[in-house]
Amino acid sequence: MASARVLHTLFEQQRHQTPDAIALRSDTETLTYRQLDQRANAMASDLLQRGVKPKDVVGIYLNKSPNLIVSLLGVLKTGACYLPLDPYYPHERLDYMVNHADARLVITDNAHALTLAPSHREIVDINQIDLSVQATHTLPSVSEEQLCYVMYTSGSTGTPKGVMVSHRTVVNYLAWMQSAFVLQHDDVVLNQSTFSFDVSVWEIFWPLIAGASCAVITEDAKYDPQLLAEFMHRHQVTVAQFVPTALRVIVDAEVLSRCTSLCHIFSGGEALDQTLVNDLSLQYPGKIHNLYGPTEATIFACHWLCQPGAEEKIAPIGKPIPHAIAYVLDEAQQPVDVGESGELYLAGDILAKGYLHAEKLTQERFVDDPFSRQTGQKMYKTGDWVKQRVDGVLEFIGRIDSQVKLRGHRIELAEIETHIQALPQINHAAVILEKRSENAAPSLSAFYVLRHQKHIDIQEIKAHLAKTLPFFMVPSHFVALEKMPTHPNGKIDKSKLCSCINN
Structure with missing residues (x-):
């Protein structure tokens, strides 16, 4: 018997309570709790037939869609954990994650299958699985201590690190959200975050264990x-x-x-x-x-x-x-x-x-x-x-790692960014310490995005900063951008700011 402190079990309990309520909404498809559970069971049965076992890692390489959520639930029902493989990640990074996690197989579709680097893993095309059939395998028991997902984050050494998260802590978090904000059956939660960003976990599963709906938007529209x-x-x-x-x-x-x-x-x-x-x-x-x-x-x-x-x-x-x-x-x-x-x-x-x-x-x-x-x-x-x-x-x-040393002074880059963003003309600001040429001394460069139809002179920014910051914290260079470069999860990608200068 699976624990009630397991994510997919909580979904199954909700499916029994409200089988005909809308679980998933998108612009192409709507699924009830009954339909979503049936498809997830069919997916789990197919994976078990392919040899997936409890505690395995299963990669998922799909764009945001109802089929992605079917895959997440299907993997969890086998007792395996899911490994998000973001289609917007470089192929070399994806290949590293699949091999480092020793993924049993990778679920994808025909649009993405050919873009996966050779990893000697079984590639499963979700479009070739009949999700309309009744499950033929008995689903295994799953404990709350088993992994729910392995999510790779940036590592300070340049190598991604895989964070192992259990069902127990995910359920603890979702239980807090429901007790604090109480989703009702007519609530609709937007799923816009990439599923390689852990916010997606609550966007998807909070509504599905509370009897509400999850609305899945496409990457382009978001x-x-x-x-x-x-x-x-x-x-x-x-x-x-x-x-x-x-x-x-x-x-x-x-x-x-x-x-x-x-x-x-x-x-x-x-x-x-x-x-x-x-x-x-x-x-x-x-x-x-x-x-x-x-x-x-x-x-x-x-x-x-x-x-x-x-x-x-x-x-x-x-x-x-x-x-x-x-x-x-x-x-x-x-x-x-x-x-x-x-x-x-x-x-x-x-x-x-x-x-x-x-x-x-x-x-x-x-x-x-x-x-x-x-x-x-x-x-x-x-x-x-x-x-x-x-x-x-x-x-x-x-x-702490945004603290830098410049001419003997320890500087918090976030503090400079906060003061620049305090100007009414400026939306975003990011500051980096860089060497503009091989022989140049390190200096601070500030990048900023203006508010709509606003203008500001660089001397005005410098004068503003000089009122609140010591001279060594006032950047030497200022670069206006139309928009900040970002990672797939929406956070600012500071590693790309240097190339903004060259361009």
Whole structure:
């Protein structure tokens, strides 16, 4: 008997309660809970027949669609975990992930099968599976400690690292979301995040275990604010999530006024500028939430309900959610005083099981928790600088690895970015330390995107920064961009900023 603390079991329980309710919506297809479960069972049966076993890793290489979600559920029902393979990733990276994870097979379609690099893995074309048949295999028992997914994130060495996340911590997170925000059966949650970004886990599975609907938008439409707004209006979306960079584009397009059904907007993955919160509130009357957490802490670990008009330049990341514990520690891993800054460590029943096939790295980042009364407990070293207020609210300062040294001074790049973005003419800013030529000394370069129909002189930016920052923190170079280069998950890709200068 599968545990009730397993993701697909919770979906199955909901399927028995509301079999004819709409589970998935898209512009091409609508599936009820009964239909989705039947297709997922057929998928699971096919995978079991191909030799997939509990605890295997199964790669999924598909664009966002109802078939993608059928595949996710089908894999979980076999007792295996899924490995997201984003079609927008370079082939070399995909091949590394498939081989490093030792994926049993890869589910794809005929549009993508030929683009996979040779990996000596079985390639399964989902279009060749008859998803209309009744399942012929008995589904295995699955425990909450088994892996739900392995998700690869960027590694500081340049090699991606696979984060192993169990059913238990995913269910803990979704249980908090449902208790905090209570999806009703008529709610519709937008699935716009790429499934290689862990936010997609709650976009897909939160509605499916709560009896609500998941609305799946195509990759093309999600990047066009007009098409995105039309989709949300057409499907009466009530809950949506965007990284701040994407949210700024949507706000600037002034399309949210037509999304009258929208009640909750969640944002995470980057620092949330308070100016963006204020601008968003002028178009959208619902609630705005800031979520914080690394993949290693199972999606998000902290929550803050944003207040339009608040004095902070950056929205706080809030307080830990249930099952999560936050420590603000100094370099000796001792608590800092309230109001002092330190590194954020996360603990509790939210942590991933570590990194796949990377014991040493796991030991470096998941360290013993000296504050726990239970032996063997771990805490995760986030690499983020935060400050804890008297009321317990955490304020994000920046990444430790975004600190640089310039002429002997330690500089927090995020602090400079915050001050540039405080100018009313500027939407986004990103700052890097670079050498413009082989023999040149390192210098700070700032990249910025203007608000619609706005203009600013570089001397005005420098004068503004000189009022609040020491001279060595004022960038030497300023580059205006039409838009920031981004990763597939929507976050700013700072590695591409240098090429913006050359172009």
